[in-house]
Amino acid sequence: MKDFSDPAACACFNLRKAARAVTQHYDEALKPCGLRTTQFSILAVLARLSPAPVARLSGALVMDRTTLTRNLKPLVGQGLVAILPGADDRRKRNVSLTAKGRKAFERALPHWQAVQKEMIGRITPTRWQRLEKDLGHTVRAAAES
Amino acid sequence: MKDFSDPAACACFNLRKAARAVTQHYDEALKPCGLRTTQFSILAVLARLSPAPVARLSGALVMDRTTLTRNLKPLVGQGLVAILPGADDRRKRNVSLTAKGRKAFERALPHWQAVQKEMIGRITPTRWQRLEKDLGHTVRAAAES
DNA sequence: GCCAAAAGAGTGTATATACTCATAAAAGTA
DNA sequence: TACTTTTATGAGTATATACACTCTTTTGGC
Numbered sequence: 001m002k003d004f005s006d007p008a009a010c011a012c013f014n015l016r017k018a019a020r021a022v023t024q025h026y027d028e029a030l031k032p033c034g035l036r037t038t039q040f041s042i043l044a045v046l047a048r049l050s051p052a053p054v055a056r057l058s059g060a061l062v063m064d065r066t067t068l069t070r071n072l073k074p075l076v077g078q079g080l081v082a083i084l085p086g087a088d089d090r091r092k093r094n095v096s097l098t099a100k101g102r103k104a105f106e107r108a109l110p111h112w113q114a115v116q117k118e119m120i121g122r123i124t125p126t127r128w129q130r131l132e133k134d135l136g137h138t139v140r141a142a143a144e145s
Numbered sequence: 146m147k148d149f150s151d152p153a154a155c156a157c158f159n160l161r162k163a164a165r166a167v168t169q170h171y172d173e174a175l176k177p178c179g180l181r182t183t184q185f186s187i188l189a190v191l192a193r194l195s196p197a198p199v200a201r202l203s204g205a206l207v208m209d210r211t212t213l214t215r216n217l218k219p220l221v222g223q224g225l226v227a228i229l230p231g232a233d234d235r236r237k238r239n240v241s242l243t244a245k246g247r248k249a250f251e252r253a254l255p256h257w258q259a260v261q262k263e264m265i266g267r268i269t270p271t272r273w274q275r276l277e278k279d280l281g282h283t284v285r286a287a288a289e290s
Numbered sequence: 291g292c293c294a295a296a297a298g299a300g301t302g303t304a305t306a307t308a309c310t311c312a313t314a315a316a317a318g319t320a
Numbered sequence: 321t322a323c324t325t326t327t328a329t330g331a332g333t334a335t336a337t338a339c340a341c342t343c344t345t346t347t348g349g350c
Contacts, residue, residue, distance in 0.1 A: 007189035007257065011264050011273065012164075012171040012182045017207045018280045019157075019164040020307075021287035026157040027308085037157045038336065044152035054299060062162045067337050069300065074335070091298040091345045112152060119156050122286035127279055128156065134268075134276045135163045141267035142166035165337075172338085183306065200328065212307050214330065219305070236315050236328040297346070307336070317326070 015138075022119060029115035033108040034078070038071055040112060043080065043097065043105040051096035053086065062139055080104050160283075167264060174260035178253040179223070183216055185257060188225065188242065188250040196241035198231065207284055225249050 007013070026037040035043070045060050046052070052060075058068040072095065075081040080101030086092030097105070120128045152158070171182040180188070190205050191197070197205075203213040217240065220226040225246030231237030242250070265273045 005258070007186065007192075007254075009277065010171075010182075010186060010189070010257065010261060011268070011277075012167050013186045013189075014277055014280045015160070015164040015167050016183070016186075016306095018283045018287075019160040020209075021207055021284045022157050022160050024308080025287055026155075036335065037155075038161070041152065041155060041158045041161075044155070044158075047152075055297090062166055063336095064165075064338050065299075066301085066339080070338095071336065086298095089298080089346070093299065109152075112155065113150070116155060119287070122289070123156070123279075123283050127282060130275065131279045131283065132154065132156075132159055134272055134279065135159045137272060138163045138268050138276065139166045142163075142170055142264070144267070161336095169338080181305065198328075199330095208306095209308050210329075211309080211331090215308090216306065231328095234316070234328080238329065292350085293348100294350105295346100295348080297344100299343085299345100301342075302340085304339090305337080307334100309334090310332085312331075313329080315326100315328080317324100319324075320322090 025119060026112070026115050029111050029118075030108060033104065033111055035104065035108050039075055040105070040108055042068070042071060042075065043101060043108070046081065046095065046097040047102065047105055051084070051094040053092040053094055057095055062143070075101070078104075170264060171257075171260050174256050174263075175253060178249065178256055180249065180253050184220055185250070185253055187213070187216060187220065188246060188253070191226065191240065191242040192247065192250055196229070196239040198237040198239055202240055207288070220246070223249075 023037055026040075030037060030040055033040075041061065042057075045057060049057065049060060054068060055065055058065040061068060063071070072081055072083065076083060078100075080098060082096050082098050084094050084096065086094050123131065168182055171185075175182060175185055178185075186206065187202075190202060194202065194205060199213060199217075200210055203210040206213060208216070217226055217228065221228060223245075225243060227241050227243050229239050229241065231239050268276065
């Protein structure tokens with residue numbers, strides 16, 4: 001049982017390592033847009049769900065609620081995202097994409113497509129298809145506690 | 146080509162998402178030891194390579210050199226790791242596991258094994274075996290720039 | 291309507307991540 | 321040897337991550 005005796009086989013370590021390695025390429029590619037990968041992902045989710053309360057977004061991103069709150073700060077600072085109190089429920093904060101934010105997202109899209117194509121090409125489309133499924137399964141497996 | 150038009154298919158986003166989800170379990174499991182997953186990983190690598198200069202360790206961890214420097218700080222603070230100037234080359238800083246650090250690592254090992262077993266069980270050993278290979282390939286693919 | 295419980299969200303604190311720039315020492319070269 | 325280049329590293333800054341705690345508002349039970 002190598003998997004349970006050799007820390008180099010650590011599932012967490014290997015996932016984080018791969019995430020670090022890949023993130024650097026995406027961040028580099030999105031640099032001309034003034035966006036990080038995480039920020040692009042948030043805008044992408046918002047493009048579909050805006051406006052939506054914080055908890056709904058953090059669920060969609062599989063990101064801790066408080067993490068999302070912090071991550072929204074620079075986006076709000078840049079005027080790409082606006083946060084408004086909910087009309088029906090004053091506890092809720094509705095996060096929405098501004099016009100500027102939607103433009104920034106659309107400008108970033110081709111840059112993302114380029115690096116995505118490049119990276120999947122390197123990984124190999126076949127392997128990536130498999131990997132994406134396995135990652136999705138992993139997220140669900142981790143979340144089911 | 147769904148992979149190049151739907152940001153939800155983003156390789157980076159999916160990797161980071163899975164890393165986040167899994168990290169929470171490992172951090173929770175290692176909490177009684179006073180270690181985070183990243184710290185455990187560093188100790189595990191040091192258990193094999195200690196003493197080693199910063200650049201050598203960051204290479205082994207596929208972690209940015211400056212990131213490792215920051216990550217070492219709390220470990221040094223807890224006395225688990227010591228950093229000494231190189232005798233041969235005064236530019237180098239040799240990072241080494243202290244006796245206390247080795248003990249902390251050995252105490253943490255069973256906790257890691259438990260969560261590793263639990264997580265691989267959830268993911269499924271077959272899928273994990275495949276995933277680990279694919280992650281390794283991804284790291285190499287990303288690094289070959 | 292009153293009050294306890296639950297839901298939605300922010301803050302304090304600490305770690306994780308990495309780019310840019312600065313520093314110092316070793317190695318190479320004329 | 322003096323000068324340049326390369327190597328090893330740290331510091332400044334900014335974002336990413338999340339647990340514990342707190343605050344406010346809503347909801348449910350009576």
